[in-house]
Amino acid sequence: MRVTRDLDLAEECAQDAFARALTAWAADGVPERPGAWLTTVARRRALDVLRREAALRRALPMLVVDDIEPSPELGEVIPDDRLRLMFTCAHPALNQDAQVALTLRLLCGVTTAEIAKAFLVAEPTMAARLTRAKKKIALARIPYRVPDAEQLPERLDAVLTVVHLLFTVGHTAPSGPDLVRSDVVERALDLARMLRVLLPADPEVAGLLALLELTHARRATRTDDSGRLLLLDEQDRSRWDRDAIAAATPLVRESLRGRPPGRFGLQAAIAAVHAEAPSYADTDWREIVALYGVLLARWPSPVVALNRAVAVGLADGPAAGLAELEPLGSEPALATYAYLPAARADFLRRLGRYDEAATAYAEAALLTDNDVEQAFLRGRYEEVRSASGH
Amino acid sequence: MAEYLVLIYENEAEYAKGDQGVFDEVMKAHNDFGSTHHAALRGGNALQPTSTATSIRGTRTDSVTVTDGPFAETKEALGGYYLIEAPDLDAAIEIAKQVPAKFGGVEVRPVMVFD
Numbered sequence: 475m476r477v478t479r480d481l482d483l484a485e486e487c488a489q490d491a492f493a494r495a496l497t498a499w500a501a502d503g504v505p506e507r508p509g510a511w512l513t514t515v516a517r518r519r520a521l522d523v524l525r526r527e528a529a530l531r532r533a534l535p536m537l538v539v540d541d542i543e544p545s546p547e548l549g550e551v552i553p554d555d556r557l558r559l560m561f562t563c564a565h566p567a568l569n570q571d572a573q574v575a576l577t578l579r580l581l582c583g584v585t586t587a588e589i590a591k592a593f594l595v596a597e598p599t600m601a602a603r604l605t606r607a608k609k610k611i612a613l614a615r616i617p618y619r620v621p622d623a624e625q626l627p628e629r630l631d632a633v634l635t636v637v638h639l640l641f642t643v644g645h646t647a648p649s650g651p652d653l654v655r656s657d658v659v660e661r662a663l664d665l666a667r668m669l670r671v672l673l674p675a676d677p678e679v680a681g682l683l684a685l686l687e688l689t690h691a692r693r694a695t696r697t698d699d700s701g702r703l704l705l706l707d708e709q710d711r712s713r714w715d716r717d718a719i720a721a722a723t724p725l726v727r728e729s730l731r732g733r734p735p736g737r738f739g740l741q742a743a744i745a746a747v748h749a750e751a752p753s754y755a756d757t758d759w760r761e762i763v764a765l766y767g768v769l770l771a772r773w774p775s776p777v778v779a780l781n782r783a784v785a786v787g788l789a790d791g792p793a794a795g796l797a798e799l800e801p802l803g804s805e806p807a808l809a810t811y812a813y814l815p816a817a818r819a820d821f822l823r824r825l826g827r828y829d830e831a832a833t834a835y836a837e838a839a840l841l842t843d844n845d846v847e848q849a850f851l852r853g854r855y856e857e858v859r860s861a862s863g864h
Numbered sequence: 865m866a867e868y869l870v871l872i873y874e875n876e877a878e879y880a881k882g883d884q885g886v887f888d889e890v891m892k893a894h895n896d897f898g899s900t901h902h903a904a905l906r907g908g909n910a911l912q913p914t915s916t917a918t919s920i921r922g923t924r925t926d927s928v929t930v931t932d933g934p935f936a937e938t939k940e941a942l943g944g945y946y947l948i949e950a951p952d953l954d955a956a957i958e959i960a961k962q963v964p965a966k967f968g969g970v971e972v973r974p975v976m977v978f979d
Contacts, residue, residue, distance in 0.1 A: 567953055614974045615866050617952040625954075 556581060557672045558618050560665075564633040565616045572607040573636050574643070579604055582661045592643060592658050630673075634682045634738060637665045641686050656693075663690060670725075681729030681739030687722040688745035691715035703850040707754035719749045740769040759789035776805040777813075784817050792824040812841035816851060823854070828862030865949050867906060867975040868956040873940040874968030876913050886966075893964035901948070901959055908946035940968040947975070 563576040575593065578584040584592075590600035610616065621629040644658030666683040673679045695709035726746045729739030744765045751757035766782035780802055787795015799818050808814045819834030835855035839848050879886070898905065914934040922928045934941060946963060950956040953972070960972045 565953075567957070614972075615952040617954050621954070 556668065557620055560633050560636075560669070561620055561629055562611060562616055562618050564629070564636045565611075566629075566632055567614065567616055568607050568610065570636075570639070572603055573632070574639055575600060575604055576607050577636050577640065577665070578658075578661060581665060584661065588657075592655060630676065630678065631736075633669070634678060637662055637669070638682060638686075638738070640665070641689075645689065659690065659693075662686060677729045677732030678736040678738050680725045681732070681736055681742045684722040684725035684729055684742035685738055685745055687718050687725070688742060688749050691718040691722070691749065697846060701846055701849075702853075703846045706748065711753065714749065719746075722746070722749075734772060735768070737769060737773040740765055740772065744769075757788070759785055763789050776802060776807045777811070779805075780808065780811075780814055780817065787817075787821050792821040796821040796825070810841055812838045812847070812851075814838075815841065819851075819854065819858075823858050828858040831858040832862065865951055866956075866977075868948050868950055868953075868960075869973045869975055870946045870948060870956075870960045870963055871942055871971045871973065872944040872946075872963060872965050872968070873938075873971060874943050874965055875940050876915075876943065878967035879913075879943075890964055890966060893966075897962055897964060901962065904948045904950060904959055906947040906949050908944070910944040911942065913943070914941045943968075 559580055560577065563580055564573045568576065571593070575589050578589050578592075579586065586601050586604060587597050589604075590597040593600065595603075620626070641659060641662035644655045644660075644662060663686055666679075666686050669679045670683045691714050692709060694713045694715070695704060695711075697703055722742070723746060726739070726742045729735065729742055732739055735743075744762055747758055747761050747765070762785045763782060766778060766785055770778050770782055780799070783795055783798035783802065786798045796818065799814070799821070802808055802814060815834045815838040819831045819838060822828075822831035822834060832855055835851050835858065839851040839855065842848055842851070894910075898908075917932075917934040919931050919933060919935050920928060921931075948956060948959050950959060953974075956972050960970050963970050
């Protein structure tokens, strides 16, 4: 694929090799030396593509490739083509919606119609977005290569962000009847596993994979049989995927070896504390507060501050949590974020301040379009309304 | 190799209120940029402020109008450009990151090639 010179060919090729890897690995397990296995497949595909290339090339836009010619032996020193393609898709010169859509299209082979559905836009809109992005790649010559060592951390962060975003989109579908779009979640997990194979020494790659695996390990317990949302304290921990948790634990340790630990490693560590806690009450909330503190210093974000405030409430009681939430009310980035009023409502409810809790639950319900989350918030709203004597 | 135009957009008001020191500093920065990136530079100019601009709409029609001012009023206005040559967008961005634009930023546009 390295030798192909246009994006559509790369698209077809990457998609195919990726699908082959997944099919074969699902059937036979991940091979002893996945890198070598992938290289062999990639090489075979490259040869196939080369045969067709001459005919197709002229009709298709050029894709920039490195000036360095590949060495005749496709050894492990040559980075995988899909890795190059990921860096192209997650290039900062493309907007983030386009980055995520292109990754789904070019790396996962998801159809435009399916991507449109996942992102709640009409298919022609998504098609236009993908076309515009592909045109920009060709015309502005966005390169098809792994960035050099100096650029790598920043650019890799963009790649990991895209995969994480994809997982989040699938994990809590922005709207619609189901909480989770498992197809999108699976794609994100596949990409994270692939990155782990391709960049085995990177702590943040390990951190992202651990985070996704640990979150995914709770998938069976996030809603009850009728589709009602279950919070962490209501989930049946015996149904968490213990094998997945056990597999992710060494990855968490590895990810924290980064100096300083990165944001995905820290989030994975938080997820690991939850995964290891025997019950919600017996969770080491102080450890979680501390980890969020480090994360906040490393990655100042209102959402992280919100999570930290919630953990403070669980470590030191609802009044302490409420005080931590207080300054976040004026944060513009959280103005339409349903989890802020939802967290406030929960603390107010625990403090017995039912009228205020009802107002906060109502506000939160207005801010989410996900049916499952709405049903949960409405249920709580009714609960506190009747508790307050209405 | 491809050509990119690096358009410099800055807040003109900041220059208007700046003293000789600001002017000297910016001139020096551009001179430094020019000598460091000499090999990639294919051209460049600074423009007089938008207060000197004249816009002409409806060119080559019977209803052509000539008005005082820039084509679009924006806080940050086009004030100069460099034409550079680079192998790809990453290389162009690396050069563009070094372009002085104390009161704004730059936009990178690939130059269209007609075969």
